[in-house]
Amino acid sequence: MNKTTKPVNQKAWLLILPVLVCVAFSAILPLMTVVNYSVQDIISPERRVFVGTEWFAAIMRDEELHAALIRQLTFSLSVLVVEIPLGILLALSMPAQGWKASVVLVIVSLSLLIPWNVVGTIWQIFARSDIGLMGAALQGLGIEYSYTGNALHAWATVLLMDVWHWTPLVALLGYAGLRSIPDAYYQAASIDGASKLAVFWYVQLPKMRGVLMIAVLLRFMDSFMIYTEPFVLTGGGPGNATTFLSQFLTQKAVGQFDLGPAAAFSLIYFLIILLMCFILYNWMQRVGTQTKEGGHA
């Protein structure tokens, strides 16, 4: 026997068995039931027909789904474009220490503590054009505001609601990132004659990169799966203007009981999120760590 090779003990597999069992019950088995539905046409509980990839083909050609997907992508991108810079700005303007910092932290995190459907309800009332503070105020200003009748208004209201609900998360993450920068960096930048903008660009932003990456991923995933708030606020309307992917899916699975197409779509939905996160993560890893060619100095 060769003495340099490590001893092999197949019993070691037993050590990961508990994890495998847990993951099987929590993720793999439920997912498999979805896979099971996606390849069958369930006509009644007794009668089912194997249809292969037919549901996948059908769902890929579904015009309504394309519209919902585009709506969803636009929404998620808008969320990122608004919430990330706004969150950073908020984090930068929060006091660093003392009782003010504690008070501001509590106030900022308040909206994160409210349940989703309550958020929807709050905004439903807040934006009503007859009694809601915002809706009535806009009416008073002479703007024909109606989130139930006007698609653009509905969109803006859903986006505003999400910004109100989730920007604090970005701000808190950014704040944590900022607090972890040692004072010496600010002192050195001040001695190097850096402007406030240069300090932000060369010290604060690079040091916040890690937490901002988490913020972008979290906000992307969450907004891509958004359901409760627009469901409560607009119910997906007017028309289909604010019907995002998960609501579309629910309509299919629960409303029309099209289990096969719904299951097929669930899998595609899951793959889209996985793929987008993978792309975002890799892109953000590269930004700021790539080797600069030449250097201009």
Place this chain on the structure above:
Amino acid sequence: MAKIELDLAHAYLPDPKKDSDYALLPLKMAFEDGGAYALLGPSGCGKTTMLNIMSGLLSPSQGSVRFDGHDVTNQTPQQRNIAQVFQFPVVYDTMTVAENLAFPLRNRKVPRDQITKRVGQIAEMLEMSDQLNQRAANLSADAKQKISLGRGLVRSDVSAVLFDEPLTVIDPHLKWQLRRKLKQIHHELKLTLIYVTHDQVEALTFADQVVVMTRGRVVQIGSAADLFERPRHTFVGHFIGSPGMNFLPATVVGSGIQVAGVSLAKPDGQVLPEGAIKLGVRPEYLVPVLAESAGALPMTVSQVQDVGTHVMLSATFGGLTIKARLPSDSAPMKVGDPVWLQVVGAHTCFYKDDEIVA
């Protein structure tokens, strides 16, 4: 470049009353233009506070800072045109080495060709020319600290360059090299350099003038030789040297000095105050002498350590312990041997209330 004058005191507490409330007790001193200074003292003695007051990161609670006679007390580091290097390396992660070095110049709108020239020159001095286009984030701690040093030295028109224990994170063997480099750079660039450290070897090799501090007070400013030969305060004697100076309590009575019950003759021409004093003598100047020599005490060897280059000897007499540093070729001794050591001689200093009197 500028002459820096300090006339100030600083307390981090709002209403200082006792001496111990002050980080820096009231002091008045000047750093000459183009000098190489070291601020030396144990942790918490106020040396970093003094440095940050000079650079403008901290404003003194009382008094003023003057550069070339102009009051700069309320000016920022930028307005004072100060460069400072910190204990831990600070580099801008997204920039290359060259961009890091150029950053202080770019912020001051120096023309591009001058920046390129100066960055090349500094990189050459720090032996980083071949790393100029690497990203600073991926370098070792040593290299990062060299970049920090480089950013401190890159501006030729600075009032002064301040170093706050810059070699703490550096490998011992590189430390020597960098310290020599700094000394060489001081000669080439003629900048005023002020260097904070708690390491006496670092301070004594780097600086022309060493400022020794303890408990918020400057106790002596002088060259390495001054600090060694004539410590003005017992703290300096104790802090400088390895081991530090021996101090023996003594009493001056008429023309004699009483040490542990033995009366020794006062050196010729010395004027000493009557009463309790302390004798200070460096271990390096204690050599065994013939029995009954003038100024010598009959002692008993209590410990002998041969460390190769020299022999460390501890000897006791009447409850006093003193250390002597003997050449390695001196006559071998063992514990319990009697030895006569001359404690009052040409190199002996006399202290009253910790201040030198003769």
